[in-house]
Amino acid sequence: MGRISFSCLFPASWHFSLSSQVLPRLLVPSLRQLLFISLVIFLIGLVYLLLAAARGHASFLTKENNFHRRLARVTDLDATDTSNPNLNFGLVVDCGSSGSRVFVYCWPQHNGNPRELLDIRQMKDVHRKPVVMKIKPGISELAKTPERASDYIKPLLSFAAQHIPKYKHQETPLYILCTAGMRILPENQQEALLEDLRTDIPVDFNFLFSDSHVEVISGKQEGVYAWIGINFVLGRFNHVHDDEDAVVEVHVPGNDQQVALMRKRTAGVLDMGGVSTQIAYEVPKTEEVAKNLLAEFNLGCDAHSTDHVYRVYVSTFLGFGGNAARQRYEESFVRNTVTRNRLLGQHVGETAESPLLDPCLPTDLQDEIGSPAQKLYLRGTGDFDRCRQLLQPFLNRTNDTQSSLSGVYQPAIDYRNSQFYGFSEFYYCTEDVLRMGGDYNASKYIQVAKGYCATQWKTLKKRFDSGLYASHADLHRLKYQCFKSAWMYEVLHSGFSFPTNYENLKTALLVYEKEVQWTLGAILYRTRFLPLRDIPQESLKGAHSHWRHSFSFLSNCYLFLACFFIVLLSIMLYLLRLRRIHRRAVQRYTPSSVPWLEMSLGSPTLPVNL
Template identity: 60%
Template structure:
């Protein structure tokens, strides 16, 4: 397994004619990227998935290319969709061997940027791609290969990609922890390797995805209705009759709960609360730099200004992490109905005694960039480090930053809002998702086995899940043909020996018959001589007696 991971970092051997290829275009909101994948022939085991890997060029760099802006810029002129993607498709075509183009599937999958467009404009862009891309490129591409995917699909694909790279779909490896999965009406419970859940906090949104092994986790009609849109059930195996790769995954995306957006919501909340407080108590808090609002979520002494709708609030940090966390708790309930409640939204039960999670993006940056605690998460250690950071004066923090004590990825923005984001991450994790404070199985990470895992890997795994059937059928035909040849060979040998035996028997019977004839002739020979002795020869005329 570890050797396979090392091989994934090597250049792809494009001279190997047995390799198959696939291309996925991720049309995002700010830009589009193309990823090229490859895989060897399926191993013939119907319980195993394709061994899909990201293609690497001759310099062992991942074959990926990005362009900006997003494809939504073609909304007003959908006929420009194909020219927009042309640089990406040409890039992919240059890396996939030409002899493989016609059998290489191409998937164009659009995410958040396209979801914001009216359906009519979405359809026009996709129609242009379906019509014109095949005119320029020989990839295996049809109408079903171009689509706008939902946030739920994107979350499922991310979950598939992470678990595939971690080897959690390899059920024959018995080293790891297992779980019991209830299959409902489809058969008896299945015991297999435990998968991991994922937590991903970006700037604007928060996403969670994890497997729900127990089909009886829904306890009320209200939960059942909510679960219809939040639970995804799918079979990753190539044969729908095999339940070994049946998965039930809870996926939910919370808009407005990302780190940066949460800060904006917090500032609006503080501004409104402060203005109300000033009116009720006839005070001037936050209306001037001389009387600032003392923000517990900013480092000590740091000054900041919030401007909303013509109102200005002057803030100065007081670095009280505990007070900050308490002040953030109401934000978990959303705001004015414009954002879903992290507390009230249906969440499938998590067995915290037998589960494992990975935290990405802000979960990693928040623990690693400044606090240097990335990796295995410990709530007490994290809280202690966050409190220590928040309590420091701004001048001390900037001096540490210039001295190189923080991660190379840390910047002034990170230093400024680290106190807030650490408190927000803590509240989301332990108050929103109800993770126990002593939960031991959360890892924050940016890379998995030294590489970034994209949701596009999960997408092509899912899209190509039936391809092994082709290899399995070919293998069955080869085995049947080989079996027929073996049977034919054995049958011909038996027939040959049988023919020889018949000929030998015929010769033996013939010789025996000749022998009997010969003996009969020998026995009749004396009688013939006696008969000849008694023969009287008549005398002719003139004969003398």
């Protein structure tokens, strides 16, 4: 091979010039080259990042859609899918004055958003019927034999246990809550009944049950639970609203510095049972209400969040239920008749041939009231207006304009911009016999009620035998429908002072195909802290929280880009520093021959040795 020799033609001083100036120009890139290379690397990295993000986001959306579809399958099926392991169950036994009922509820796993409540609904069996069972009489009838309380309630719990998967029993909360029938008993009799339940139920059933899960609730609690139940079903606790929703400005109690919240306007509740009557509705912070008539509570699972803080006026009236009112009316009838007969020497009502006329019973209906020692015979005259007049003194009204039954204070209601729902006797009175449940119209109601009262009893009986009334309407309902129609009307318009032209009252048993009972509100309130305690952390980080995923995704993108730019900038600064060092070296050590090379002055011919 031939070899080229430079040493014979160039001075030694030229060797440095070739090594320190010509060769570095070949090795050190220009600034434009650096920028071009950096731009290419950046674009490649950005494209890779976007492709990865798209794949990740698509995977996330797929998982999220699958999750929500799974939730939809859980909550939207008519029949409850008991094979779903993510489904939770709960039981509430309503021990009322005339009987006890067990309600079985179910809900899917919470979605992880602390602003949302558990999606609780009634469980439905394979026939798409709500899982509910009722027994009679009320538990208060066992006041003298409290040791029978657990045997009395066992059929209800056995019925519920058959519908809930056995492996779920130990995590299924059971609440036994007693209402007005128990409240009228002496405290020692109440406690004896409750103690028997606390002792024996855990022996026979494996539900999540503690001593605090069985109690006699106050009328105030019952009213609040009813208020929670209806507003939950109506979606008034969902604070995402559109322009068509009626909203209200709410100042959270106890925090004067906080900005007012704008959320959906809640509905008021009227509930009349056999023994008591309740009214409950949300009141503004500016309304001063006595503490015994006010319930302030946080329904949300986060105790520090104010999204679900509510201030509700609630009042309960013992003895103002339909059956209790009839009993007070009859006792007054007996007392007044006996006194009058003694004073006048008469025997009115003491025999069936000379009955006492009762305008609150259907025409010609014969009835017996009082004790065996003081029995009275009644015959109905079916006079609705006269019946109303006789009932007004039993309301115990005062002349105070802001008072209701028994003179209890009642905050002002904006009747033009409010909505109320009437349950239990408010619904039964309008629907079971009169068949006009739903939107309440006072003038139509009076007309139909008058017609019923004035109808001959034998005609009403024929209609009943022909099945013209509601399937659960019995002869007791038929006998006292006239009285209860008048009582409901007086309580609503004379007691609670609702105007007769009020158009925003609905009487209901089902709302959106759901039976709304105070028991729904009870389980919602008592399980409000369950969601965030039991949700796996992976669920909170994954498909349950879209906004958290998005935030994390963006944060990772920004972090990646920042690191990428820092590394790229460091490389560029390092290369530029090398270039500056090289230039200083060239300026310091370049010999006089360099200009000759750069000016391309004649260069000698290079001999080639072969």
